[in-house]
Amino acid sequence: MSRRAVVCGGSIGGLFSAAFLRNAGWDVVVLERSRTELAGRGAGIVTHDLLDRLIRLAGAETTDLGVQVTERVAFDLTGARVATLSLPQIVTSWDRVHSLLRALMPAGTYWLDKAVSGYVETDGQVTLQLEDGTTEAADLVVGADGFRSAIRAQMHPEVQPQYAGYVVWRALAHEADLPADVRQSVFDPFGFFLPDGTQIIGYPIAGPGNDLRSGHRRYNFVWYSPVTPAELADMLTDASGHRHDLTIPPPLVRESVLAQMRRFADSNLPEPFLEILARSERPFFTPIYDHLSPYFAKGRAALVGDAACVARPHVGMGVTKAAGDAEALARALTGTDVVTALGHYSFERRNAGQVAHDTAQRLGSYIFSGGSPKESPANHDGRSNPRISVIMAETAVVPAALL
Ligand SMILES: Cc1cc2nc3c(=O)[nH]c(=O)nc-3n(C[C@H](O)[C@H](O)[C@H](O)COP(=O)(O)OP(=O)(O)OC[C@H]3O[C@@H](n4cnc5c(N)ncnc54)[C@H](O)[C@@H]3O)c2cc1C
Helix, strand or coil, rough: EEEEEEEECCCCHHHHHHHHHHHHCCCEEECCCCCCCCCCCCCCEEEEEHHHHHHHHCCCCCCCCCCEEEEEECCCCCCCCCCEEEEEEEEHHHHHHHHHHHHCCCCCECCCCEEEEEEEEECCEEEEEEECEEEEEEEEEECCCCCCCHHHHCCCCCCCCCEEEEEEEEEEEEEEEHCCHHHHHHCCEEECCCCCEEEEEEEEEEEEECCCCCCCEEEEEEEEECCCHHHHHHEEEECCECCHHHCCCCCHHHCCHHHHHHHHHHHHHHHHHHHHHHCCCCCCCCEEEEEEECEEEEEEEEECCHHEEEEEECCCHHHHHHHHHHHHHHHCCCCCCHHHHHHHHHHHHHHHHHHHHHHHHHHHHHCCCCCCCCCHHHCCCCCCCCCHHHHHCCCCCCCCCHC
């Protein structure tokens, strides 16, 4: 008789977990809190050979996964090239990866509008409790419910995401809307702007409907910007005066917050990136948090992806790490009892999470290495960042220890 797993959360970590467990013979159901099918905000994801391999291992095709970039280029404030690095990579979008995995779910195994509130372990079984008052019994519960995980809150009530001191503004511009000189200068490479105290990266991704044709793609703009806790509290407050906890839905960001961001951009960003920002759909921000759970499983409950550990986006590992967790979980469960398997899983992936987490913190710290442009104009133009080579070589690259 096949064993039953209930996966809490139907995003990337949950779908990878479902695919690998089902491939290993498990009966799997995914419970997703959202009432409607998930849709990313279209923003970009950097892929790695490791992710490509894991998507195929899960059972999906990776043909036309995304846009192939061949080089990395750092620009200065005038938009001139400061440094280049040859580094072929495929860049894609959250939606693309999610839809590939979502298509693997057999009908009736992905349940929307199912918010999990906790779980109870009894001898040989685990029972999930849902906010609607129902329960689901299983042999295994997988907490793939993101950085505010209800499963982690029960397993590790002491673990709280820590604010890193900066936010990321993201925006998408249609290639066809950009002036010819911007398309020619910054559009094609994986671009950087690296002055003191702030950081921009950007790259092309597919257009709507995974359109990879030149002229039909979009530019993914990513801007890390320091924000004090007091400023963040204000940014998380919507027009009605309600202060949101940790993040704010993009449509609720006040116009004055957007206007302030644009004013700062006007005096600190290179012209090509300003052109991209000006022609983008409404930019949105996400505060940067990280956390690392002390262990990734206990009894019959396992944590995967952002529920277990969030590595800041500089390392570009959110999706790949979730895939690696899911693969390791299913592999550990082969041929042994659940509780023993989860112990092995936790050991293996906690170490991997630590590497990604620490690497991302180090890369994030480089933003602040020379002070803020508000305080120190030393490298205001992005030409003399002493870490330009290491940032270009290590951003969104799998750390060697995880290969
Ligand atoms: C809509 C969306 C868009 C994203 N876009 C990007 C992007 O453009 N670029 C990028 O780098 N990263 C993006 N991310 C984050 C990135 O996808 C994650 O790092 C990566 O997907 C790891 O995913 P995860 O499944 O561990 O967590 P998440 O992607 O955060 O997913 C957690 C899921 O669990 C669900 N959930 C939460 N609590 C409960 C509960 N109590 N019961 C049931 N379900 C619950 C949530 O609704 C969510 O679907 C996005 C995430 C989401 C959800």
